[in-house]
Amino acid sequence: MSLVEMKGIHKYFQAVHALRDVDFHVGDNEIVGLIGDNGAGKSTLIKILSGLFPPDGGEMYIRGRKIGPKRYSVKRAHSLGIETVFQEQALGDLQPIWRNIFLGRQPTNALGLLDVRKAREEAHYVMTELMRFTGAGMSVDAPVRHLSGGERQGIAIGRAMYFDADLIILDEPTRALSVKEVGKVLDFISRIKEVGKSCVYISHTIIDVFNVSDRFVIMDRGEVVAERAREDASEASLIDLIRNTRT
Amino acid sequence: MEKSHSESLAAAEKELENGPLKERLAKKLSEHRVQVAVIGAAVLVFGTFMVLSPAVFLRPRIYVAFLSTAPFFGIMALGLTLILVSKQIDLSFPSTMALGAFVSASIFAATDNLLLGMLGGMSVGAVVGVLNGILVTKVGIPSIIATLGMMFALRGAVHVLSDGMSISLTALSGAPLRNVFVGMSPIGIPAQSLWFIGIAVLLWFLLFRHKFGDHVLFTGDNESAAQMMGVNTDLTKTLVFVILGVLAAFAGVLDSLRMLRWFPTLGEGYLLMTFGAVFVGGTSMFGGAGTIFGTFIGTFLVGSLEAGVIAAGLAGFWTRLFVGVLILVAVTIHALLSRR
Ligand SMILES: Nc1ncnc2c1ncn2[C@@H]1O[C@H](COP(=O)(O)OP(=O)(O)O)[C@@H](O)[C@H]1O
Ligand SMILES: [Mg+2]
Numbered sequence: 001m002s003l004v005e006m007k008g009i010h011k012y013f014q015a016v017h018a019l020r021d022v023d024f025h026v027g028d029n030e031i032v033g034l035i036g037d038n039g040a041g042k043s044t045l046i047k048i049l050s051g052l053f054p055p056d057g058g059e060m061y062i063r064g065r066k067i068g069p070k071r072y073s074v075k076r077a078h079s080l081g082i083e084t085v086f087q088e089q090a091l092g093d094l095q096p097i098w099r100n101i102f103l104g105r106q107p108t109n110a111l112g113l114l115d116v117r118k119a120r121e122e123a124h125y126v127m128t129e130l131m132r133f134t135g136a137g138m139s140v141d142a143p144v145r146h147l148s149g150g151e152r153q154g155i156a157i158g159r160a161m162y163f164d165a166d167l168i169i170l171d172e173p174t175r176a177l178s179v180k181e182v183g184k185v186l187d188f189i190s191r192i193k194e195v196g197k198s199c200v201y202i203s204h205t206i207i208d209v210f211n212v213s214d215r216f217v218i219m220d221r222g223e224v225v226a227e228r229a230r231e232d233a234s235e236a237s238l239i240d241l242i243r244n245t246r247t
Numbered sequence: 248m249e250k251s252h253s254e255s256l257a258a259a260e261k262e263l264e265n266g267p268l269k270e271r272l273a274k275k276l277s278e279h280r281v282q283v284a285v286i287g288a289a290v291l292v293f294g295t296f297m298v299l300s301p302a303v304f305l306r307p308r309i310y311v312a313f314l315s316t317a318p319f320f321g322i323m324a325l326g327l328t329l330i331l332v333s334k335q336i337d338l339s340f341p342s343t344m345a346l347g348a349f350v351s352a353s354i355f356a357a358t359d360n361l362l363l364g365m366l367g368g369m370s371v372g373a374v375v376g377v378l379n380g381i382l383v384t385k386v387g388i389p390s391i392i393a394t395l396g397m398m399f400a401l402r403g404a405v406h407v408l409s410d411g412m413s414i415s416l417t418a419l420s421g422a423p424l425r426n427v428f429v430g431m432s433p434i435g436i437p438a439q440s441l442w443f444i445g446i447a448v449l450l451w452f453l454l455f456r457h458k459f460g461d462h463v464l465f466t467g468d469n470e471s472a473a474q475m476m477g478v479n480t481d482l483t484k485t486l487v488f489v490i491l492g493v494l495a496a497f498a499g500v501l502d503s504l505r506m507l508r509w510f511p512t513l514g515e516g517y518l519l520m521t522f523g524a525v526f527v528g529g530t531s532m533f534g535g536a537g538t539i540f541g542t543f544i545g546t547f548l549v550g551s552l553e554a555g556v557i558a559a560g561l562a563g564f565w566t567r568l569f570v571g572v573l574i575l576v577a578v579t580i581h582a583l584l585s586r587r
Pocket of ligand 2: 042043044087171172
């Protein structure tokens with residue numbers, strides 16, 4: 001039984017047929033590299049998986065249980081252990097780090113009042129322990145707009161790590177990162193594997209994905225055009241696959 | 248584990264606190280620069296009044312007068328602050344004020360029950376908020392247009408329903424319940440200003456210490472980010488319109504209770520005063536940020552100008568000029584401060 005299974009997924013944006021009959025699955029403790037050129041439909045596919053919007057056709061199963069699209073949402077995905085770091089990072093620039101980390105699932109009392117103390121302490125833990133931020137004097141109260149590109153990505157990833165999901169989806173996480181920061185992200189993905197969890201790693205560059213993935217899914221113009229197990233693939237063959245679909 | 252997180256943050260903060268005093272002060276000041284600016288403006292305006300007309304402005308009477316008139320639009324300015332933080336706008340609240348108070352006065356006229364009337368009026372305010380919310384989030388009309396339409400439609404409805412006639416509430420003069428809302432409180436300040444303070448405190452907690460306020464801040468800051476983290480931004484926006492609708496109806500009830508008469512033109516002069524109070528206070532239209540404290544002070548600044556202008560011996564029509572200049576100066580200062 002797969003952790004996640006999507007069958008015959010379609011999605012339209014007005015006239016654009018962004019996903020055409022897509023099958024996609026993620027196994028237990030599996031790292032899936034989802035690759036394809038810009039505009040292939042990778043982000044659209046995982047936005048459906050993460051509950052941001054429903055598909056226009058097809059079926060979805062999580063741990064073998066069918067998911068009704070009407071009752072599925074980001075909140076539901078979170079509670080089912082699916083955590084997403086979106087390509088857009090999903091941060092509020094003007095808000096402090098601690099609010100960003102807990103957005104959507106704030107620690108509160110019975111009246112819904114925030115436990116600011118706890119949120120700030122846990123945010124500090126995310127920054128120092130999980131992400132090993134070293135920025136001198138960086139405070140959990142700093143607004144996100146003061147952070148560098150790498151630090152912003154760190155907050156988005158740290159937030160996903162903190163909630164201890166079974167499946168972590170990373171959409172182009174290394175875009176705009178320095179070499180050292182890319183290394184941190186790849187370490188993080190290896191750790192996901194070590195602790196027995198699963199990951200979907202999206203990229204349009206193969207080099208990063210290649211070393212950490214168990215399986216590759218290649219998309220082009222809204223369709224899954226190829227799948228390769230790690231053993232049957234080389235970097236060169238994957239690059240060829242992407243190129244060939246583009247002719 | 249949790250214990251260690253708390254100790255670790257405490258240690259990190261200690262380190263920051265051990266920095267030079269000057270730096271720490273500068274940091275605190277810059278964190279609260281909007282509040283500091285609005286306090287500065289208040290000191291300047293009232294200082295000028297005190298110099299120009301010390302006989303009036305060095306006595307408490309004039310301040311009691313502000314406290315009795317400013318809360319009516321101040322209560323709406325507090326609700327409008329939340330609207331602007333969520334990156335929406337609402338032009339309909341002066342009409343909601345009239346409609347809510349009309350429903351309230353009509354129910355009272357029919358039942359002799361003021362509380363029932365208030366409940367009815369505020370429910371209508373909530374319904375107006377829901378309608379605004381549906382027009383904006385489900386139909387997809389920009390809030391400036393949707394609420395402009397609502398403003399005209401409701402004002403028209405009020406005139407049609409009331410036949411253009413006012414409603415007397417003199418039966419309530421001396422009623423203990425009236426004193427609870429607009430009487431003189433035992434501590435010598437008008438009851439409506441205590442309601443204003445209470446609502447300000449409540450909305451501060453709602454915006455900055457409640458889950459809902461978190462959603463309002465992020466909806467205004469980055470709506471798609473809020474959605475990606477599971478916030479129902481349509482519901483959040485609708486609730487913010489509902490809050491202002493209810494507060495506008497409440498303000499309308501208070502205002503008509505004070506005058507002991509409901510007028511179909513109730514609220515017509517309040518649109519600009521209310522926006523003025525919010526902008527002078529330092530909340531911008533960019534969304535994602537705002538200050539309840541600023542709106543609170545801004546209300547008294549805007550509310551004091553009319554009385555101040557007259558007391559200073561100028562003709563009443565100078566008021567608008569001063570309100571306009573105050574808004575422009577305040578907004579310029581806030582814009583310069585936020586550029587850093
Ligand atoms: N919200 C949207 N509205 C309209 N079109 C969209 C939207 N999101 C994606 N698309 C379109 O769907 C296609 C796939 O986009 P996307 O999933 O972002 O590709 P990828 O992530 O693989 O680069 C593109 O043609 C894109 O323009
Ligand atoms: Mg993408």
